[in-house]
Amino acid sequence: MFFIKFFITFIILFIFWISIIFFQSANPTKSSQWIYDVYNKKTNIANNIQKEKVVIVAGSNALFGINSKMLSDAFNKPVVNYSVNAGLLLPYILYKAKKILKKGDIVILPLEYSMYNYNGLASTQMIDYIFSRDFDAFYTLSFLEQFYMIWNVSFKRLYDGYNFSEDKKITTGLYGPHNINEFGDQLQNSLKYKSKAFTNQLDNYKAKTYGREYNEKALSWIYLKEFNSWCKENDIRCIFIPGAFMKYESYFTDEKERWFYENISKIAIKKGMEFIGEPYDYMFKKELYFNSIYHLTSKGRDKMTQQIISDFQSFSK
Amino acid sequence: MLFNTYNFIFYFLFPTIIIYKFIPNNFKLWYLIIVSVIFYIQWDLIHFFILFTSITINYIFANIIYKVSSYKRVLLWFIIFLNIALLGYFKYSGLLHFSDENIVLPLAISFFTFQQIAYLYDVYREKIILESLHRYIFFVIFFPQLIAGPIVHYNEIMKQVDDKNLFHITIDKINAGVVLFSIGLFSKVVIADNLLKENYTSWSDIFSYSFMIYFDFSAYANMAIGLALMFGIILPVNFNSPYKARNLIEFWRRWHITLGGFLKEHIYIPLGGNRYGIGKQIFALMTTMIVGGIWHGAGLNFLLWGAGHGIGLVFPVIFKTIKLHKLFSIIITFLYVSLLWVLFFSNNLDEALEIYKFLFSFNSFNIEKIDALWLLLCAVIVWFMPNSMEIINTQKKDFGLKAWYAYISAFLFFVSLKFMADSPSVSFVYFNF
Numbered sequence: 001m002f003f004i005k006f007f008i009t010f011i012i013l014f015i016f017w018i019s020i021i022f023f024q025s026a027n028p029t030k031s032s033q034w035i036y037d038v039y040n041k042k043t044n045i046a047n048n049i050q051k052e053k054v055v056i057v058a059g060s061n062a063l064f065g066i067n068s069k070m071l072s073d074a075f076n077k078p079v080v081n082y083s084v085n086a087g088l089l090l091p092y093i094l095y096k097a098k099k100i101l102k103k104g105d106i107v108i109l110p111l112e113y114s115m116y117n118y119n120g121l122a123s124t125q126m127i128d129y130i131f132s133r134d135f136d137a138f139y140t141l142s143f144l145e146q147f148y149m150i151w152n153v154s155f156k157r158l159y160d161g162y163n164f165s166e167d168k169k170i171t172t173g174l175y176g177p178h179n180i181n182e183f184g185d186q187l188q189n190s191l192k193y194k195s196k197a198f199t200n201q202l203d204n205y206k207a208k209t210y211g212r213e214y215n216e217k218a219l220s221w222i223y224l225k226e227f228n229s230w231c232k233e234n235d236i237r238c239i240f241i242p243g244a245f246m247k248y249e250s251y252f253t254d255e256k257e258r259w260f261y262e263n264i265s266k267i268a269i270k271k272g273m274e275f276i277g278e279p280y281d282y283m284f285k286k287e288l289y290f291n292s293i294y295h296l297t298s299k300g301r302d303k304m305t306q307q308i309i310s311d312f313q314s315f316s317k
Numbered sequence: 318m319l320f321n322t323y324n325f326i327f328y329f330l331f332p333t334i335i336i337y338k339f340i341p342n343n344f345k346l347w348y349l350i351i352v353s354v355i356f357y358i359q360w361d362l363i364h365f366f367i368l369f370t371s372i373t374i375n376y377i378f379a380n381i382i383y384k385v386s387s388y389k390r391v392l393l394w395f396i397i398f399l400n401i402a403l404l405g406y407f408k409y410s411g412l413l414h415f416s417d418e419n420i421v422l423p424l425a426i427s428f429f430t431f432q433q434i435a436y437l438y439d440v441y442r443e444k445i446i447l448e449s450l451h452r453y454i455f456f457v458i459f460f461p462q463l464i465a466g467p468i469v470h471y472n473e474i475m476k477q478v479d480d481k482n483l484f485h486i487t488i489d490k491i492n493a494g495v496v497l498f499s500i501g502l503f504s505k506v507v508i509a510d511n512l513l514k515e516n517y518t519s520w521s522d523i524f525s526y527s528f529m530i531y532f533d534f535s536a537y538a539n540m541a542i543g544l545a546l547m548f549g550i551i552l553p554v555n556f557n558s559p560y561k562a563r564n565l566i567e568f569w570r571r572w573h574i575t576l577g578g579f580l581k582e583h584i585y586i587p588l589g590g591n592r593y594g595i596g597k598q599i600f601a602l603m604t605t606m607i608v609g610g611i612w613h614g615a616g617l618n619f620l621l622w623g624a625g626h627g628i629g630l631v632f633p634v635i636f637k638t639i640k641l642h643k644l645f646s647i648i649i650t651f652l653y654v655s656l657l658w659v660l661f662f663s664n665n666l667d668e669a670l671e672i673y674k675f676l677f678s679f680n681s682f683n684i685e686k687i688d689a690l691w692l693l694l695c696a697v698i699v700w701f702m703p704n705s706m707e708i709i710n711t712q713k714k715d716f717g718l719k720a721w722y723a724y725i726s727a728f729l730f731f732v733s734l735k736f737m738a739d740s741p742s743v744s745f746v747y748f749n750f
Binding site: 001002005006007009010014151152154155 | 728731
């Protein structure tokens with residue numbers, strides 16, 4: 001009897017938990033505001049282009065790391081930088097991209113390396129954003145991912161969901177639509193905006209261990225393959241390239257890390273995807289980064305864009 | 318594997334209990350040895366070899382002490398010295414810069430060392446009949462109490478193993494175990510971990526630490542007893558509302574009871590205890606507590622922490638006739654213990670003195686609303702609620718279980734699991750020793 005009571009109480013509490021999450025879904029939180037505003041601005045840019053276009057899809061490494069004007073001139077096509085935040089994770093970023101891609105478009109994905117290691121666990125940003133701004137995306141996830149999402153809503157996030165206020169557009173600070181140009185690129189990331197605090201932030205970062213964490217069976221490959229097939233079905237060319245990443249010695253010296261960066265493109269190609277460029281060519285020194293190991297300064301951005309152009313030119317030859 | 322992780326609860330504990338239920342009685346001991354080894358190996362394989370070597374050597378010496386008729390005492394001292402030397406090497410060589418290498422303290426080394434010393438002493442006193450190695454291994458390695466106690470005597474546990482009525486799962490034992498485990502898990506992940514602070518610079522921070530370590534240790538004690546109950550073993554009570562103590566003597570009868578008992582039995586009493594007048598008793602008390610302090614860490618701050626507790630213990634011995642109001646005594650004892658925690662958590666004496674200076678400048682009474690609420694909640698639980706050993710009475714046959722405990726423990730378990738999903742697991746304070 002004890003266990004039956006224990007079990008039933010547990011189930012009731014779980015149902016109660018699901019209910020209170022669902023009742024607050026679609027309540028806009030303050031923390032999700034900037035991403036929402038930026039996506040709205042970028043979606044408008046994309047939807048206003050009537051011609052076949054190039055769309056950049058990734059997290060914030062591409063938001064900071066792509067000079068769309070330079071790319072547009074090189075490719076002779078309109079370019080939209082549709083990258084916002086890697087914290088939204090692979091399933092949502094791809095889901096969102098599908099909404100603006102049209103027949104004949106080219107989608108370039110300079111994904112953060114963490115995206116190749118997505119294992120189904122939702123991040124704080126993904127939970128916050130989907131529950132407050134885009135609840136339809138929740139239903140596109142697998143049952144297990146939905147369970148993880150519901151279970152991982154923090155008490156604080158729940159409180160924020162009930163304690164919401166009406167949308168108030170972000171107009172100040174580094175992140176927000178006011179700092180996005182007409183292509184969708186980040187503004188104000190030149191050296192003159194790089195504060196001491198940002199430099200300290202960069203100093204405090206440590207080398208990542210994506211090589212050690214890499215799992216061939218990670219859920220990310222299912223999403224990537226599905227997205228690749230979807231693009232093919234819709235006459236969209238899908239090209240993966242390396243994301244911008246700060247250079248650390250261990251990426252060259254550690255066996256597992258080196259293996260990862262030497263092989264990630266080969267693995268993608270083996271899985272039927274088009275991958276252009278080598279990760280080491282997209283690792284830049286610290287001075288070219290702005291406030292995180294993924295965010296380039298405007299100078300670094302031009303360097304990365306030049307690398308993309310050059311890789312595409314070599315590839316087409 | 319920490320008790321407060323999903324891996325432990327879902328991948329280790331659940332399957333272990335379910336399989337245990339179907340294991341024939343003859344193999345249960347072996348089964349528990351194997352799962353305890355798996356549990357320990359999850360941390361470090363090398364450290365497991367240290368544990369295994371320690372067990373083997375101690376068992377060999379126990380055999381010799383048991384069988385020989387002369388030099389028993391010399392042999393006992395020799396093997397105790399070896400045990401202390403091993404513990405001392407790992408605990409202090411890095412801290413005292415005897416070695417340039419970064420020596421990692423093997424998990425549970427203090428507790429398996431103390432438990433084995435207690436065993437050897439019992440063998441020497443002929444209180445134990447020597448038994449097979451696998452029974453001895455089980456006594457040392459049984460995973461619920463391996464890491465941070467309670468420190469148990471051989472007969473206390475092995476009698477239960479022999480008693481067929483006790484050493485099998487009964488539904489009441491599992492239920493009581495679940496209640497205690499849920500209380501422990503809640504105390505750890507919901508209360509203790511949320512009282513952690515980066516810096517302790519105000520009076521409210523000091524009280525936060527006092528409550529943090531209280532809930533952290535009570536959590537481990539409850540979880541250990543609860544887990545053992547799920548496997549049919551009743552472990553001794555190790556924590557009994559120490560902040561309800563009216564003086565330091567009472568405090569040490571309630572805080573880490575089995576460690577206090579170990580120090581009393583092996584240091585305080587051999588030094589004379591209270592048998593040779595007040596002067597010798599004071600010496601015995603101070604020595605015992607200073608050794609206890611140094612056991613926690615090699616710094617001067619730990620020595621003074623032990624000495625502070627020694628003075629606190631001496632005080633009621635000298636001033637026996639002074640009777641204070643109960644409430645006043647409890648408050649004074651709590652404040653005294655809390656102030657001594659500063660020496661305990663500081664990295665060194667200088668840091669502790671800085672904090673004391675700051676506290677006694679009496680400018681540090683600022684407190685956030687949320688902190689005040691936490692402290693109030695802790696105070697209510699600590700001083701106005703029954704403790705877990707009053708809720709689950711391991712001396713009663715039915716453990717004092719009530720039907721509604723199922724609802725409460727399900728609630729505590731659910732909320733704890735939710736908190737665990739939101740934040741990374743934090744190790745127990747006593748795992749560092």
